[in-house]
Amino acid sequence: MHHIRQLVDADWPATWKVIERVFRVGDTYPYSRDTTMEEAYRIWVSTPAKTYITVDDSGAILGTYYIKPNQPGQGSHICNCGYIVSNAARGLGIATEMCEHSQRQAEADGYRAMQYNFVVSTNAGAVRLWQKLGFDIVGTLPEAFAHPDAGYVDAYVMYKKLG
Numbered sequence: 483m484h485h486i487r488q489l490v491d492a493d494w495p496a497t498w499k500v501i502e503r504v505f506r507v508g509d510t511y512p513y514s515r516d517t518t519m520e521e522a523y524r525i526w527v528s529t530p531a532k533t534y535i536t537v538d539d540s541g542a543i544l545g546t547y548y549i550k551p552n553q554p555g556q557g558s559h560i561c562n563c564g565y566i567v568s569n570a571a572r573g574l575g576i577a578t579e580m581c582e583h584s585q586r587q588a589e590a591d592g593y594r595a596m597q598y599n600f601v602v603s604t605n606a607g608a609v610r611l612w613q614k615l616g617f618d619i620v621g622t623l624p625e626a627f628a629h630p631d632a633g634y635v636d637a638y639v640m641y642k643k644l645g
Contacts, residue, residue, distance in 0.1 A: 545576040549561050
């Protein structure tokens with residue numbers, strides 16, 4: 483079994499290990515491949531409104547996500563999220579659970595919609611999952627992402643109205 487709960491500072495070192503692998507590979511997030519633990523904390527924990535982790539019964543971190551307003555002020559009724567699943571938990575439905583949890587949390591926090599600003603087009607599993615969960619591609623940013631293997635690839639803006 484596993485459950486999703488809000489991250490506390492004591493969770494950060496283990497959460498960073500999950501995030502670090504994804505940032506170092508550099509094929510799904512635009513952050514520098516040499517992002518430090520301190521920079522990642524600002525990106526994943528300090529700046530967002532809330533950060534969550536999915537843990538198993540032993541406390542091992544299976545995944546993490548953040549939620550934050552997509553824009554300040556007049557655009558703050560739409561939220562943005564980022565999700566990362568640990569290598570060990572791939573294929574277990576963790577991303578689906580975190581996305582569903584984030585939508586419920588977003589609604590509870592008063593957000594009216596969810597927008598993903600930069601979904602790398604070559605991240606086919608994520609694109610397929612977000613579409614399955616009701617997100618539409620509302621924009622394409624041509625060659626916006628410098629993929630380490632595929633070169634310059636498109637990124638999508640994906641959107642879902644909540645409630």
